Amino acid sequence: MTLSSPLLLVAGLLVTAALVWAAVVLGRRRTRALAAAGVTMLGGRRASLGTGLTIAGVGVLAVAAAGPAAMVPVPRTAGTVILAMDVSSSMGADDVAPNRLAAAQRAARAFIEAQPDTVDIGVVTFEQGARTTARPDADHSVALKAVDRLKITGGTALGTAIRASLTAITGKQVPADPDGAIPDLGYWPSATIVMFTDGQNRGGQNRGGDIERAAETAQKAGVHIHTVGVGTTAGATVSVDGFRLHTALEEDVLTWIAETTGGAYHPASDAARLDGIADTIDLRVTVSDEPLPLAGGLIGLALALLTGGAALTVFRSGRVI
Known part of the structure; x- marks a missing residue:
């Protein structure tokens, strides 16, 4: 007392x-x-x-x-959440109305608005490269504005997205290591990455290489990755640089990333399922004395x-x- x-x-x-x-x-x-x-x-x-x-x-x-x-002791949701938003060309597909990116933006906004101010939220955008567009902050309006500014461009590099998200969480640059070494970032058990993507990986990576090392780095750091699959397995056709390309949701790689890091894969094949994502993603619950x-x-x-x-x-x- x-x-x-x-x-x-x-x-x-x-x-x-x-x-x-x-x-x-x-x-x-x-x-x-x-x-x-x-x-x-x-x-x-x-x-x-x-x-x-x-x-x-x-x-x-x-x-x-x-x-x-x-x-x-009072249990509460707390910690750091990075929303990794795929802005690659395939996110322009309209198999989820009005298109994949717009639907992901709406779901991301709903997710942000559902979080208490005990959660610091940041935003990372990725295509062939990745960058932090909003650092983790308890002021969620910063993350909301970053989500609203998203534009479609380039290919997709899932491993780069994971490393950029880990950089935003830890404040330490997490470079790609061609030798396969897993860097020691410390332990971040209160951090979570929520990745909105169709899983189309066109950055010259594959599950056995860069993506695997990136996911194992997150696992070693205690960071869970929840993957949200935006799109359908039937797919749709998009126009990229004058070419018509077919793009479909790749669930296998997204499921593997989530399971490897202790997160979960959340399929969202239509706008209605995306709107309910905030209720299906379980963040870390901490217990603090109040x-x-x-x-x-x-x-x-x-x-x-x-x-x-x-x-x-x-x-x-x-x-x-």
Whole structure:
């Protein structure tokens, strides 16, 4: 238990102790005086109980005045979330209305708005390269503006997206390592990456190479990756630099990334499923000790004691004082 004003507690307990001393001394004097006069005092126990309740009420008030609070464990969603948004050319496909990117933007906005201010949210955009467009911040309006500014361009490099997201989380540059070494970024168990993408990987990478090393880096750092598959397996055709290309959702690689890092794959083959993504992604729940004020309950107890003491006094003597 903690106290906001320990000095008030000390002063209140001194007053309570003084009242106890006065009640004992005066009670003994009254008893001796009545005995000397040959008078038997009736209702002595009731009188003592009334005095005891009143003094106890004063003591409890003294504790309440000190502002006591109990530290209780409170679970809450907290930590850092990076939204990795695919802005590659394939995200212009219209198999999810009005197109994949617009649907992902709407879902990302809903996700941001659903998070409490205990969660710092950042945004990373990726195509063949990747960059942080909003650093993790408790001010979610920054992330919302970054999502609204997204434009379609280039190919897709999932491994680069993961490394850029880890860089935003840790503040340390996470470069590609052609030798396959997994860098030590420390342990970030409260961080999560939510990747909105169709999984079309056209950055010269494959699951057995750069993507695998990037996912294992996230796993080693304790960062979960939730992948949101935007698109359909049937796919659609998009126009890129004058060419017509067929693009389809690649669920296998997105499922593998999520399972490798302890996250989950969330299929979103239509706009309705994307709109509900915020409710399906479980972020990290942390337990922190938070103060629970006790003054209100103690004041109620003190009033009950004082009322009981006053009632017994009135019942005994027919007057309050």
